[in-house]
Amino acid sequence: SVPSRRPSNPWLVCAQGRNLKAVLCQRCGSRVLLPGAATFACRELLLPAMRKKAAATADGGGGEGDGDVLREHWLVRDMFSFENVGFTRDVGNVKFLVCADCEAGPIGWHCLDDKDSFYVALERVAHE
Numbered sequence: 001s002v003p004s005r006r007p008s009n010p011w012l013v014c015a016q017g018r019n020l021k022a023v024l025c026q027r028c029g030s031r032v033l034l035p036g037a038a039t040f041a042c043r044e045l046l047l048p049a050m051r052k053k054a055a056a057t058a059d060g061g062g063g064e065g066d067g068d069v070l071r072e073h074w075l076v077r078d079m080f081s082f083e084n085v086g087f088t089r090d091v092g093n094v095k096f097l098v099c100a101d102c103e104a105g106p107i108g109w110h111c112l113d114d115k116d117s118f119y120v121a122l123e124r125v126a127h128e
């Protein structure tokens with residue numbers, strides 16, 4: 001199906017609504033998704049502010065309330081479509097996605113109530 005809304009940067013999306021470019025970690029360049037692995041989706045999701053240094057394994061990012069509502073995402077339907085990705089520990093029924101190599105993030109959002117939906121925020125990643 002054709003997405004009803006277009007991203008701020010239309011050059012990132014092909015006619016079928018998929019990502020034209022590879023999705024990379026902004027900090028270390030680790031490859032998160034290959035071109036075509038995800039579909040553009042609009043949804044308001046609250047992601048905690050980006051951590052400056054890796055602290056994911058220690059306390060899961062901790063402090064709530066400090067974050068951004070992000071609307072443009074790459075929607076991935078199968079966890080095995082990721083090249084590399086890490087997860088924070090559960091915060092309620094939500095896991096946040098982080099870079100598998102340097103733990104920069106959160107770069108995305110996953111709800112345990114919907115096992116087949118992984119969201120990666122366009123603003124939180126690089127495109128190549």
Ligand SMILES: [Zn+2]
Pocket residue numbers: 025026027028029030099100101102103104
């Ligand atoms: Zn990284």
